[in-house]
Amino acid sequence: MGRVLLIFRLVLADVRRHPTQAVILLISITAATAMLGLGGSLHGATQALYQKTRAATAGPDVVAFAPGTGRTAIKTLTSLEHVPGVLTHSGPYREYYTKLTAHGSTGAAVAQVADMTPGPVDRPLVTSGHWIRPGGVVVERGFATALGVHVGDHVTVAGRSLPVVGIAVTAAHAVYPWAPGIGPGGGPSDGGGLIWLNERDTRALESAADTSVTSFIDLKLRDPGTALAWHRNPAVTSAIGDRWVNVRAWQLIAEQDSLMLKGSQPILVIGSWLLAFLAIAGVATLAAGRAARQTRRVGLLKAVGATPGLIAAVLLTEYLTLALLADALGLITARLIQPAIINPSAGLITTATGPTGTTIAVTTVVALGVAALTSLGPVVRALRTETVAALADTAHRPQHRAHLTRLSALLPTPLLLGLRLIARRPGRAVLHACDTAATLTTITGLLMIYAQPAKGYPGSSMANHLRDAQEHHVILAVTAALVALAAINTVTITWTTAQDARPTMAIARTLGATPGQITAGLSAAQLLPTLPGALAGIPLGIILCLPFSTANTTWPPAWSLLGAALAALPATAALTAVPARVAAHRSVAHTLSAEAT
């Protein structure tokens, strides 16, 4: 117990002494695990939401569509009620292909004639307002969200203004913009939203000469698992005969809902790995920056009789505890963001499904792996250092790099200092170059996605537009997260470089280097690896995009890629300016006095 308490006290004291480092470590790992958790939980998440919506709305197992409202069509649909295995039904209903105008924008829509009291199958769940009443319209939630419509607003359907009395979700139709199911005359659908109207309010639609109509019936089967093959059932084929009927099983509706995420999932998964890499780089920078101080601390602990086991426990507990905390924070963040990603149209019941056991296991392994990989090396080195050497901090002597030193002598003072700082700890420069490369890889992906023209027919132009928007949102969010983490890493690297080189920079000041030259030197140490990193990121991004490209893929103009790479330089300069300036203006006398003790 005493041993555990001692470890706890030492860990807590260290976190209190270096709170910024603990926060950076938390942010880095949280960002990576959040993205990883999000990417991992996407698989099957929309289907899970669909299942919940289906259960809450008594969703049909099968929806059968027949073009028109003729007697034959209605007779065929009603004949399906009697097919063996059908438990219950609602309908047949009519849906009219029309346009809906709200807040000045017009969208394609299907207006379903609905009962004042819904039947036993497909009982839409009203999420705000109430169910239809004469003279009022209920708008499907995905459609309402896209149009920015709320209860109490007025919408125009077939030239008639109607108040929105409710917003509802259903599992009988695919989410916006795939609500129509089939197009007019049984053809393909151009997509659109869903509204429910009372019978009386559809008369204007009925009388309009150019309005097409489709009839459909919702069926509940004894065995929902057979819905996919139901249309091949001999009783069904016999009931349909040679009439045109489109049978849609609930599994196909659920699959249609997932289409929205087709492009988003690879973005999130690749983005999460790039973020995990940046987290590793960030934590490695922190760990390396603390290595010297840590060695001295190990020396002190050894000197007072701490065993290697106790010292290792103290050093690793801090990183591993913070990693576990970051993992939990990442998973919570993923859970909070998840509904917006997996239910972009808001057409399904919005509840986060939460990460699966596998996702939790993967993110935890990654979080602990990042912490262990980056801290284990310095810990082992510190433990293997002799006590006296550790106390004197001679274990982390930088290597002499004669070639770089000679080369730097030819350069102006800021570059001379910058190159010599790189020569001190070249690993740090490599990490920074890799950070920049990872960021530029994602920015290239962003430019690639934005360079693609809006997808058109076949399918649904409206659906494609929405899917494009979803992909744009996801890549923007991933890029923003990567840029933010890379920015944190750049500031961390600059600060740890400044901390590590504090005596050297103080000596340079005594020899006549100005604070401006020191600031510029510290910035140059980050800028020099930025350029190769940025230039490497562009081809890496293109290579990552290749598996998703086709012959029709539009490549972004070369100037935009080159511009993005070059923009990394002023961005790095801006990020490094403040920490470099703060470090450069430290009192030389104090620094040298502290180093002498």
Place this chain on the structure above:
Amino acid sequence: MDESGDVLRVRDLYKEHGHHESLVRAVDGIDLDVPTGQMLAVMGPSGCGKSTLLHLLGGLERPTDGEVWLAGRRIDTISERGLARLRRRAVGFVFQAFHLVEELSAAENVELPVLLAGGSPRAARRRAALLLERFGLADRARHLPWQLSGGQRQRVAIARAVANRPHVLLADEPTGNLDTTATLDVLRVFEDLRAAGQTLVIVTHDERVAATADRLISMRDGMFVDDTRLAGSTTGRLDGLIRLED
């Protein structure tokens, strides 16, 4: 240099640390004139303000009040950049802890101030080779600081301090970390520099070092309590001292 020939001139110099109850007056109303070519030793107990005085003379710290003139120029009012430029040419520092750049060889350490002052790499190399030869370190030019003995490290530090031929060399306990042999090696270097006309201000606890100076100032509580001219100290004293140590 000012008209009087003093390379350093200090008037009514104060340096305070802290506030209110915790106020410490490290330097308390000092006046000082150091003529060109003088070797001045400042002695006193730990914490009496010797090192702070040295930092003020070299522009590493700013005084709370008073004036510091270096080579005819008032330095307590100039900008950080101006001070840095002044240090390139006018001041050389030597510290007790050597403060060599660990990842640079002895020669590269000596080249550094020349490069920072805008000298060409060739000029820097030539100057470093010359100084290391002069201080008996030619065969150690490629060694890294940790491969050198304490005395060798301090001689490299002195070579670095004088690389740009400064008006004044400020040394803070230059023999504090050295054994007798190394101390004598360093004293020989100082003797050599003084003979060449170099102005030296040395803060020290070591009476052997003080004994080689032209002038000895004793400090207590931030003030000068004694200022002694050591007549005839320019020749012979170090040799006598070496014989005594032997």
